[in-house]
Amino acid sequence: MTFRDPSTVRRIAIVGAGVIGSGWAAHFLARGYEVAVQDPDPVAADRFWTFLDAAWPTLEGLGLAPCAARHRVSFSRDIETALEAADFVQECAPDDRELKAELFALMDAVVPPGIVIASSTSGIPMTDIQAKSKHPERMVVGHPFNPPYLIPLVEVVGGRQTAAAAVEWATAFYRLAGKWSLRLDRELLGFVANRLQEALWREVLHMVSAGEATVEQIDAAVVHGPGVRWAIMGPCLTFHLAGGEQGIRHMLQHFEHALLEPWCRMEAPPLTDSLYERMEEGCRQAAADRPMAELIRDRDEALVRVLAILGRLPAPGSSTHLG
């Protein structure tokens, strides 16, 4: 199976114009593509144009691709119209396994086999989505994060019947289209980012449900605490830097007792030697042999810039009552 050079893509079909479909359309439009949006809901067109009106000034502010133009987007209730002459399809229908499998079979019958069709699903395996199609080899997951025109990540993974070439093609195409592609080696329920996000989210729901914390306390705790760090470095490197000169090994040892405590509802895995080695090796690679002091300096510089831009640094005079 081979696919056309991803740099030849001109026209993209967006199937489903909810929050995610509309966001993808805005993104591709700003990157210079011709975009055909489709949604059968009678209220979807109005909603989409309102959405685009709101997002467009932001995208203009970011800087549009040279040939980007707002008028290069069309909207139809009819799926065949949207799919016609599409060089790439991004599906954004509701996250329902049956519905997606039917929809992909329908698109499969209309779109020529050399064209890649991607699903925005948050976690349904492509193996299930492609099950009813005749040309499943060109079907991939391309899972974005809201809003897709600003959050860089897209997780790319195939199903059992997907050709490796299709996953490669989509990974390269999304990069060309200004996204940060994370190619996954294996199909996984919820992929990577949503599994992590879901673990945190379930604890949120448990805490609110049990009256342990309010929505306000939870959101404040994340935004003013670990959330600032996660914009700058992932959870592994964050803890590597919190571990002193010994890095992640010290963190794992020092907080092994916390893994046994019911700090959240999830049971932790045992800290085997092999897990220690994987975490250390991964953090070493992430650190790219830079000394700890340099990593800390870079982190602090980024934190200061982010906090300053968000207006969250204490004013230098806030302790003037002193001295």
Add this chain to the structure above:
Amino acid sequence: MTFRDPSTVRRIAIVGAGVIGSGWAAHFLARGYEVAVQDPDPVAADRFWTFLDAAWPTLEGLGLAPCAARHRVSFSRDIETALEAADFVQECAPDDRELKAELFALMDAVVPPGIVIASSTSGIPMTDIQAKSKHPERMVVGHPFNPPYLIPLVEVVGGRQTAAAAVEWATAFYRLAGKWSLRLDRELLGFVANRLQEALWREVLHMVSAGEATVEQIDAAVVHGPGVRWAIMGPCLTFHLAGGEQGIRHMLQHFEHALLEPWCRMEAPPLTDSLYERMEEGCRQAAADRPMAELIRDRDEALVRVLAILGRLPAPGSSTHLG
């Protein structure tokens, strides 16, 4: 139980000079306090001065409090020296329940009863820490996030024997000292932010342990995906904005199926009517009656600024191959 006005604090003792203790010392020093650092480890002094040399230029860049000066910090191996004349004590010893209870009893015997002693513990309940002390009413948890001189959050909570006035005092004091105090109403293993962080972290360890994803993939997925959002708004408001006009209610309904899927190792709570109501009411309050379009505009503006400052926006010319 009454305590002196928190604005009269001049001298702070830091007990334990690891990554967190050193970070607290740097923070208080930059905010204009006199700081006495103590650590019995023979290598701790050298490590502390090296740390301060590295952090100080960052703190200068941020803007020091008017009377802040590097020379206003002292270091001793002896705890009595550090505690002498302290107006506030921030304990940062290793996170061991027995050790902390002994240490607090020792400090309790030296520090006058009207002085608040706070623990930096990541999750040990103050009820356990204060158990061996004669004046437990002035003991609180003041849990920071690394690095304490940059991450604003400090979680403030008392134990069973803590006076409400001490929790109030610490909440007010940390605010005066340039931190973002989150006062918790009840003692909770891991407090709020660490429970959430721990849920995510356990899933990280499970994924690495099972070979489902690498450290590199995990960190990249967070940094380029949900992590950018969490610097700007918490998980609840993030999902509220992803739910379209119906907000969090739509998100909860649409992804109820995901709560039943094994997307992560934690079982989700049932989505009862009462949980729906709490989530909706919380998000409504967080939104402060601003219309969804305004919330989205503000979020996008903040995201653009953060991504720009981190150099993660696609270059406008990145799709010049088109058109």
